[in-house]
Amino acid sequence: MPYRISRLGTVEIRSLDLDRDLDYYTNVLGLQLTAREGRTAYLKGWDERHAYSVMLTEADQAGMARMAFRTVDPEDLDYYENRLRKFSVKYDVIPEDYRRGRALRFTAPSGHIVELYNEMDYTGNLLPTVNPAPWPEGLKGIAPPRLDHTLVTAPDPPKAIQFFQEVLEFRVSEMLVNPEGVPIAAWLWQRPSPHDIAIVPGRAGGFHHAAFTVDSADALFRAADILAMHKARIDYGPGRHGITRGTTIYFFDPSGNRLETFGGYTAYQMDPDCRAIKWTTDQIGPAVFYYSQELNETFLSVYT
Amino acid sequence: MSRGAECSYTVRFSPPGDTVACGEGETILAAIMRSGAKVMFGCRGGGCGTCKMRLISGRVDHGRCSAAVLPEAEKREGAFLSCQARPLSDLSVELTAANRYRKLIYWEGPR
Numbered sequence: 304m305p306y307r308i309s310r311l312g313t314v315e316i317r318s319l320d321l322d323r324d325l326d327y328y329t330n331v332l333g334l335q336l337t338a339r340e341g342r343t344a345y346l347k348g349w350d351e352r353h354a355y356s357v358m359l360t361e362a363d364q365a366g367m368a369r370m371a372f373r374t375v376d377p378e379d380l381d382y383y384e385n386r387l388r389k390f391s392v393k394y395d396v397i398p399e400d401y402r403r404g405r406a407l408r409f410t411a412p413s414g415h416i417v418e419l420y421n422e423m424d425y426t427g428n429l430l431p432t433v434n435p436a437p438w439p440e441g442l443k444g445i446a447p448p449r450l451d452h453t454l455v456t457a458p459d460p461p462k463a464i465q466f467f468q469e470v471l472e473f474r475v476s477e478m479l480v481n482p483e484g485v486p487i488a489a490w491l492w493q494r495p496s497p498h499d500i501a502i503v504p505g506r507a508g509g510f511h512h513a514a515f516t517v518d519s520a521d522a523l524f525r526a527a528d529i530l531a532m533h534k535a536r537i538d539y540g541p542g543r544h545g546i547t548r549g550t551t552i553y554f555f556d557p558s559g560n561r562l563e564t565f566g567g568y569t570a571y572q573m574d575p576d577c578r579a580i581k582w583t584t585d586q587i588g589p590a591v592f593y594y595s596q597e598l599n600e601t602f603l604s605v606y607t
Numbered sequence: 608m609s610r611g612a613e614c615s616y617t618v619r620f621s622p623p624g625d626t627v628a629c630g631e632g633e634t635i636l637a638a639i640m641r642s643g644a645k646v647m648f649g650c651r652g653g654g655c656g657t658c659k660m661r662l663i664s665g666r667v668d669h670g671r672c673s674a675a676v677l678p679e680a681e682k683r684e685g686a687f688l689s690c691q692a693r694p695l696s697d698l699s700v701e702l703t704a705a706n707r708y709r710k711l712i713y714w715e716g717p718r
Contacts, residue, residue: 319653319671364675365654536651559654559673605649605657607673 306575307382307472308493311452311500312373312420313355314513315343317362317607319558324359327557331533332515333444335429340401348515349439350448354402354424357450357513365558365607367510370453371406371418372471372499380421383407383471390470412466413457414507419471445526447515451565452498454512456505456606463502464489473499475579477546479590487584490546495573497547511606512553514563523550526564530554538601543569545593546582553602560607616694620702621663625710629694634670635660636689639708646689647707653677653691660706661685665698 318324325344328334334346337355342362345355353373360368374380384407387394394409397418404422411417429439457463464486467473473491476498481487490498503511517523527541530552538561540552550566582590588597615628618635629638636658639646649657656676662685669682670691677688702708 319673364673365650365652366673366675538650555650555652555654557652558671559650559652561650600647601649601657605655607650607654607675 306493306495307375307379308372308419308499309375310373310494311370311450312353312423313358313371313418314450314453315358315360315368315370316510316513316556316560317364317366317368317558318359318556319362319365321359321361324557327533327535328357328359329443331444331529331535332556332562333442333446333529337426338401343401345401348447348449349429349442351450352425352428354426365510365560366508367415367453367455367513367560367607369408369416369418370455370500371420372493373423374419374421377421380405380407380419383419386470386472392470411463412459413455413463413502414509415455445515445517445522445529445564447517447526447564449516451496451514451516451567452500453510453514454501454503456507456509456511457502458505458507460487460489460502460504461485464491467491467500467502474573474577476573476577477580477582479503479546479582479584479587481584492573496567497549497570497573505603505606509606510560512561512563514565517550517564517566518568520550520566520568523552523564523566527552538605539592539599542595543593545586545590546580558607561605616665616697618665618694618698618700620700620708622702623708625708629698632693634690635667635687635692635694635698635700639689643713644708644710646702646709647705648690651690653688656688658689658706659686660689661701662687663699663701665700666695667692667698668695 338345343360346357347355394407397406402424406418406420408418475489476492477490478486479488488503490501536555538553543550549570552564615630618629619626627638627642649655653672672688
């Protein structure tokens, strides 16, 4: 089975105060502001080559408005349109969005608005394409190179997991199974990394976090320093997940949305024949927070 | 009447009956933590609703809160998010088991 989704392309996060949060996203998290159009700001990590990966939209509540996956090829969009029809999934064709081409929009069984698209303006990263340096100077804040993944909540996780597996052809890298053997949470991938999206139990449409890549232990600890200097609310970390092996800091934006710096540098690379790793719910502590070996007060219950 | 920077209100929590001083402009959550106590809270950004409490008496400035976790109807019944709310008068606040109010142990000097 070929892989047809190149990455989690964009997430739209709701902000209770766009001016305040934009200051945080650009100076503390350190994303690049690429445009601001009315109530939405468009941002990206310094190493992302397309026009944007994060939309920050002012609203009267926090949470995620939508997520969008980018297909590998333009034809993959047609392929998925056929699959949506085959599985009788209701969808809308969105002819265009800001600097983006045609998209398919549907609601997943988890209650989230999901889009698939291929075309987005290719604006390049912050480096030249001829004889580039490894990173650009003058970055502010944590300055993660890119958006990595999202974790969302679903009232019926097995159903939502099955949807992402069957209809969208994601594969499970790891799962958390209850004593009856039912997967109540799963980490799903297409890009050869531990996950592009993960699904855990919770409210329909719930947003647990969006994660940004950090690519070294130095970068992880520097990120923690920056968050603490700015008195940002750190939820957990620096630490390590049992699931995915990735290093982590969970923290919140000023509107209360959880974000993560995810250190995929410690994680593994998936191959097409990789088989799912299983974690049992009695080991949920080390599965989520490997070092403290127990959940904190907020992991299961706090999300937007 | 103008109020100086050092002016503070008294916030009484029941149970357990503890009172804390909360500065004008200070959030109620910040005052609780400064007093050496702790309560359950989540995002500290007004987005998740974990730190919700209820006023028995007094007035607060609610700050910026998600309408999904603190709708207007709940505000009218006295609910507020302690991570955002700032006192506008002395307050009496009802705590529930969900707030998990507890005193932390601090080192003390020689007696």
